[in-house]
Amino acid sequence: MDGSVWExxxxxxxxxxxxxxxxxxxxxxxxxxxxxxxDPTAPDLHLGHLVVLDVLRDLQEAGHTIVIIVGDHTxxxxxxSGRSQTRPVLTPQVVEANARTYFDQIYKVLDxxxxxxxGNSEWLSSMDAAGVLQLMGKATLQQVLQREDFAExxxxxxxxxxxxxLYPFNQAYDSVAVRADLEVGGxxxxxxxxxxxxxxxxxxxxPQDIAVxxxxxxxxxxxxxxKSAGNHIGIAEAxxxxxxxxxxxxxHLTERYLRLIGRLPSSEVDRxxxxxxxxxxxxxxxxMVARLHGEDEAVAAxxxxxxxxxxxxxxxxxxxxxxxxxxxxxxxxxxxxxxSSRGEARRLSQQGGVRINGEKVTExxxxxxxxxxxxxxxxxxxVRIRLSE
Amino acid sequence: MDGSVWExxxxxxxxxxxxxxxxxxxxxxxxxxxxxxxDPTAPDLHLGHLVVLDVLRDLQEAGHTIVIIVGDHTxxxxxxSGRSQTRPVLTPQVVEANARTYFDQIYKVLDxxxxxxxGNSEWLSSMDAAGVLQLMGKATLQQVLQREDFAExxxxxxxxxxxxxLYPFNQAYDSVAVRADLEVGGxxxxxxxxxxxxxxxxxxxxPQDIAVxxxxxxxxxxxxxxKSAGNHIGIAEAxxxxxxxxxxxxxHLTERYLRLIGRLPSSEVDRxxxxxxxxxxxxxxxxMVARLHGEDEAVAAxxxxxxxxxxxxxxxxxxxxxxxxxxxxxxxxxxxxxxSSRGEARRLSQQGGVRINGEKVTExxxxxxxxxxxxxxxxxxxVRIRLSE
Numbered sequence: 001m002d003g004s005v006w007e008x009x010x011x012x013x014x015x016x017x018x019x020x021x022x023x024x025x026x027x028x029x030x031x032x033x034x035x036x037x038x039d040p041t042a043p044d045l046h047l048g049h050l051v052v053l054d055v056l057r058d059l060q061e062a063g064h065t066i067v068i069i070v071g072d073h074t075x076x077x078x079x080x081s082g083r084s085q086t087r088p089v090l091t092p093q094v095v096e097a098n099a100r101t102y103f104d105q106i107y108k109v110l111d112x113x114x115x116x117x118x119g120n121s122e123w124l125s126s127m128d129a130a131g132v133l134q135l136m137g138k139a140t141l142q143q144v145l146q147r148e149d150f151a152e153x154x155x156x157x158x159x160x161x162x163x164x165x166l167y168p169f170n171q172a173y174d175s176v177a178v179r180a181d182l183e184v185g186g187x188x189x190x191x192x193x194x195x196x197x198x199x200x201x202x203x204x205x206x207p208q209d210i211a212v213x214x215x216x217x218x219x220x221x222x223x224x225x226x227k228s229a230g231n232h233i234g235i236a237e238a239x240x241x242x243x244x245x246x247x248x249x250x251x252h253l254t255e256r257y258l259r260l261i262g263r264l265p266s267s268e269v270d271r272x273x274x275x276x277x278x279x280x281x282x283x284x285x286x287x288m289v290a291r292l293h294g295e296d297e298a299v300a301a302x303x304x305x306x307x308x309x310x311x312x313x314x315x316x317x318x319x320x321x322x323x324x325x326x327x328x329x330x331x332x333x334x335x336x337x338x339x340s341s342r343g344e345a346r347r348l349s350q351q352g353g354v355r356i357n358g359e360k361v362t363e364x365x366x367x368x369x370x371x372x373x374x375x376x377x378x379x380x381x382x383v384r385i386r387l388s389e
Numbered sequence: 390m391d392g393s394v395w396e397x398x399x400x401x402x403x404x405x406x407x408x409x410x411x412x413x414x415x416x417x418x419x420x421x422x423x424x425x426x427x428d429p430t431a432p433d434l435h436l437g438h439l440v441v442l443d444v445l446r447d448l449q450e451a452g453h454t455i456v457i458i459v460g461d462h463t464x465x466x467x468x469x470s471g472r473s474q475t476r477p478v479l480t481p482q483v484v485e486a487n488a489r490t491y492f493d494q495i496y497k498v499l500d501x502x503x504x505x506x507x508g509n510s511e512w513l514s515s516m517d518a519a520g521v522l523q524l525m526g527k528a529t530l531q532q533v534l535q536r537e538d539f540a541e542x543x544x545x546x547x548x549x550x551x552x553x554x555l556y557p558f559n560q561a562y563d564s565v566a567v568r569a570d571l572e573v574g575g576x577x578x579x580x581x582x583x584x585x586x587x588x589x590x591x592x593x594x595x596p597q598d599i600a601v602x603x604x605x606x607x608x609x610x611x612x613x614x615x616k617s618a619g620n621h622i623g624i625a626e627a628x629x630x631x632x633x634x635x636x637x638x639x640x641h642l643t644e645r646y647l648r649l650i651g652r653l654p655s656s657e658v659d660r661x662x663x664x665x666x667x668x669x670x671x672x673x674x675x676x677m678v679a680r681l682h683g684e685d686e687a688v689a690a691x692x693x694x695x696x697x698x699x700x701x702x703x704x705x706x707x708x709x710x711x712x713x714x715x716x717x718x719x720x721x722x723x724x725x726x727x728x729s730s731r732g733e734a735r736r737l738s739q740q741g742g743v744r745i746n747g748e749k750v751t752e753x754x755x756x757x758x759x760x761x762x763x764x765x766x767x768x769x770x771x772v773r774i775r776l777s778e
Contacts, residue, residue, distance in 0.1 A: 077519045127518040129559075130466050136552035142543075144551055154531075162533055162554060163525035169551070170518075 005062040009055050012260060013211045014187040017194070022182060022209040032064045033116075035180035035196075035208065037171060037189075040075045041088060043098035045105040046232035047288065048216035048225035050261040052184055053109040055213065060114045064182075067116045068106075069174045070099055073124035074167060095119075105235045108292060116178075123177040124170055135169050138202030139195070144168060147191045168192055172199035180208045187212040188224075216260055220371040220388060221250040230370065239293045243301035244357065246285035248372045251277040258284050263291060308358045318374070321383040327368040329354075329361065332385075338377040353378055394451040398444050401649060402600045403576040406583070411571065411598040421453045422505075424569035424585075424597070426560060426578075429464045430477060432487035434494040435621035436677065437605035437614035439650040441573055442498040444602065449503040453571075456505045457495070458563045459488055462513040463556060484508075494624045497681060505567075512566040513559055524558050527591030528584070533557060536580045557581055561588035569597045576601040577613075605649055609760045609777060610639040619759070628682045632690035633698075633746060635674035637761040640666040647673050652680060698747040707763070710772040716757040718743075718750065721774075727766040742767050 006026050009016070016022060025032065036056060045053075056066050075090045090098070103117070127135070144165055145151060153160050168191070175183060175196035183193045190212050197207035215224045218231025225232050233245045249257065254277065258269045262284065272283045282302065290298035323332040330345035333354070339345035348354050349362045355376040356369070369375075371387040395415050398405070405411065414421065425445060434442075445455050464479045479487070492506070516524070533554055534540060542549050557580070564572060564585035572582045579601050586596035604613045607620025614621050622634045638646065643666060647658045651673065661672045671691065679687035712721040719734035722743070728734035737743050738751045744765040745758070758764070760776040 073518070074522075077522055124518050129462070129513050129516040129518075129521050132518050132521045133463075133466055133552045133555055136555060137550055139551050141539075141549040141551045141554060142546075150530075157531070160530040161526055162528050162530045162558070163522045165530060165551060165554060166522055166525060 005058045008058050009211060011266075012051065012055060012213055014214045015190065016209070016211045017197075018209055022211075025181070025209075026062075030181075032059070032181040033067050033179060034059050034064050035067050035069060035175055035178060035183040037069050037071060037174070037183075037185065037192075038099075038102055040070050040072055040095050040098045040102070041090065042227065043102040043105075044227055044232075045102065045235040046225055046227060047235065047257070047261055048186075048232070049235065050109065050263075051213045051216055052186065053106065054261065054263050055184060055211070057109050057111070060111050065114060065116055066110060067118065067178045067180065069171075069178065070095075070102075070117065070119045071171065072099075072119040073121040073170060076121060076125075101236075108235060118174075118178060120170065120174050120177070124173070132166070135173055135199070136166075138199050139169070141165070143195075143198065147195075168195050169199065172196040175200050175208055176203045176205060179205065181206075182209045182211065184211045184213070186215050188215060214260065217253055217256065219245055219249045221253060222388065235292060239289045239297040239301040240304055242292065243285045243289050243298075243305050246288055247281060247305065248357070248374075249281070251281065254281045254284055258287075262287055318382040318384050320386045321375070322386045323369055326385075326387055329363055329366040332369070332375070333377065336375065336383045338375070338381055338383065348377060394447045397447050398600060400655075401440065401444060401602055403603045404579065405598070405600045406586075407598055411600075414570070414598075415451075419570075421448070421570040422456050422568060423448050423453050424456050424458060424564055424567060424572040426458050426460060426563070426572075426574065426581075427488075427491055429459050429461055429484050429487045429491070430479065431616065432491040432494075433616055433621075434491070434624040435614055435616065436624065436646070436650055437575075437621070438624065439498065439652075440602045440605055441575065442495065443650065443652050444573060444600070446498050446500070448571075449500050454503060454505055455499060456507065456567045456569065458560075458567065459484075459491075459506065459508045460560065460563075461488075461508040462510040462559060465510060465514075497624060507563075507567060509559065509563050509566070513562070521555070524562055524588070525555070527588050528558070530554070532584075532587065536584075557584050558588065561585040564589050564597050565592045565594060568594065570595075571598045571600065573600045573602065575604050577604060603649065606642055606645065608634055608638045610642060611777065624681060628678045628686040628690040629693055631681065632674045632678050632687075632694050635677055636670060636694065636698075637746075638670070640670065643670045643673055647676075651676055707771040707773050709775045710764070711775045712758055715774075715776055718752055718755040721758070721764070722766065725764065725772045727764070727770055727772065737766060 006023055010019070034056065036052065060066055072095050075095055076092065077089065145154060147168060150160055150164075171192055172195045174180075176199060180196065180200075183196055185193055193208075193210040193212060197210065200207045217223060218225040218229060219233055220231040222229065222231055227234075233242055237245075246257070255269070255273055258264065258272060258280070259266070262269060264272075264287065272280050275283065285305075286298050286302050289301050321332070321336040324335060325331060329349065330339070330342040333339040333345040333348070334342060339348060345354075346363060352360050354361055356366075356373050358374075358376070369385045369387065371385065373385040374382055375385055376382050393415075395412055399408070423445065425441065449455055461484050464484050465481065466478065492501075534543060536557060539549055539553075560581055561584045563569075565588060569585065569589075572585055574582055582597075582599040582601060586599065589596045606612060607614040607618060608622055609620040611618065611620055616623075622631055626634075635646070644658070644662055647653065647661060647669070648655070651658060653676065661669045664672065674694075675687050675691050678690045710721070710725040713724060714720060718738065719728070719731040722728040722734040722737070723731060728737060734743075735752060741749050743750055745755075745762050747763070747765070758774045758776065760774065762774040763771055764774055765771050
């Protein structure tokens, strides 16, 4: 990253609080404790996570300590109401396995030697009822209800388990327990990070500075990359997968991906963007595979992609088609005008004349379309599948 | 009490839930565990508490077990926000002293041998953070926010400490801990008692039945007797005090007091009410002193009252006067037309010609008027002091 850590952080951050305070600490050469939270129910990282991880790496290189908090306390308890799908009970074995998966990925970016790891059960499981009362006494209910998902559910009358009020307190108390100087996260974590400041104040600690970062768009162009939305590109995926998926993102996202996760000097990004949309995207794909799997794998993935996909001359512009039923291959071919009947469609695929993203497909091997899939019949006929608005 | 315990309870209760269930358990001869909560910050009982205590005594006599829960857990922690005047931190010594005061009074009505006593710190102080999360998971925030004081504060934007959400859960969990079959309380406790049912269900216990009882009006006629409002008649007060204070209640409350706390057959109440307002009230006063101090003290208090007060022929009807400054004796006398000047008022009181409720008063011994005080000058001139609307 060009320039100081501070400038790099500021260039990417969606919001920093309190910037002048944070900058002066960095300028004075203070070594900060930088908190970052990990959700042990979702150990699979994707490219969106690199936005923050790259900043953490820069901070490490500048001598700061990254403190990763594994939210194991809640994961081990689970959601006592049983209502929440997002908070399943995990066994200690699963928490440990997930943490292993997570750290295998995160250490592709971070330096383990300068990373401190804690499970928040270290301090939360020994807290007693009086401690919980003390903790909750540090804020008003009205402050907690400002959190967007609570406010929304109150407005719409959808139930909020009373215990859910505890979750922001628990994660905020983590900042107290590790004496965090700075906490970073996605911009969807803004409330939680600010709440950490509030609770630290309640325990007479200097409130942490905070920095939140933009959420990277998914490869379908939708607002947020996430595994559950199926629009993610996983950090642990194979080189060819990463390369091919990046090549499928909408052109207008190439610059955004380059700037947020390319980890390139901005002058280099500017240069790549002059190459035109397809080549800029290919440079991004090459760069990302190189970051995650090394240069050799990146070059191999590029060659493989060119051979398999470009050779078939998929046009840069093709028509979109929205299938009536995304799990119906032959029906979709008929709808899109790629076959005159289901019978013909079936024959074409049996003869090896139908491809999705360059891979041959038959009714037997097909399960369902994903957004942005390129459906091809023969050498010249293509449509791009669109599933969402 | 006439008839069965069930009929007595039903005659006084403001609400019973679930009545048919409770009645059938009683009819089957089941011995119930009847929960009643005590606030260790307010150990002074007054006549209003007898409404429920008499029901508890009847239940004891029918063989049920009264389980009194001293809310010492919260009292020992106090209010961590320091915002609440109503939840001071108490030392263990103060909690113990208050409990002693409380039980000295309560055992004027209840049989100690059939009363089980617990401090809720027995189960709450050892609860851990996971236990608190489990407990709070048994209800939604929306359910808790139905509690009137929360709803009101949300509406008016006055802060609710997040920890305050825990208090109803704690008291509801007390029902789980003691496996309560029935909980009784004042009608202002309706939410808490219903919430006990909810939380017992959450822990797979059969929900307690509940019965709430009317709040006895204060001796100034206002809606609720309470020490803080200064309109109470204490259970521990001296016979002459109790007698005199009951004689000062508004006539229209005589029947209500007789029926709610007289502990008399309803036919006897009917008979007393035929005597006319003054004699019915005198019978109530005699009855209440007898209940709390015995027959001999009651007769003595009545004789003393008659000698001191009736002998001076305080008229049954007299004018009301609202003092401009209730702590100004001579000014009030001038305002009320009982003296032509402060100088005359001062002379009259120095000569022993001024009485409040039959007691001689001078400027030196006077501190302030209370509502319903009878201010008398000489043998024939009276006004009744009114302080509130």
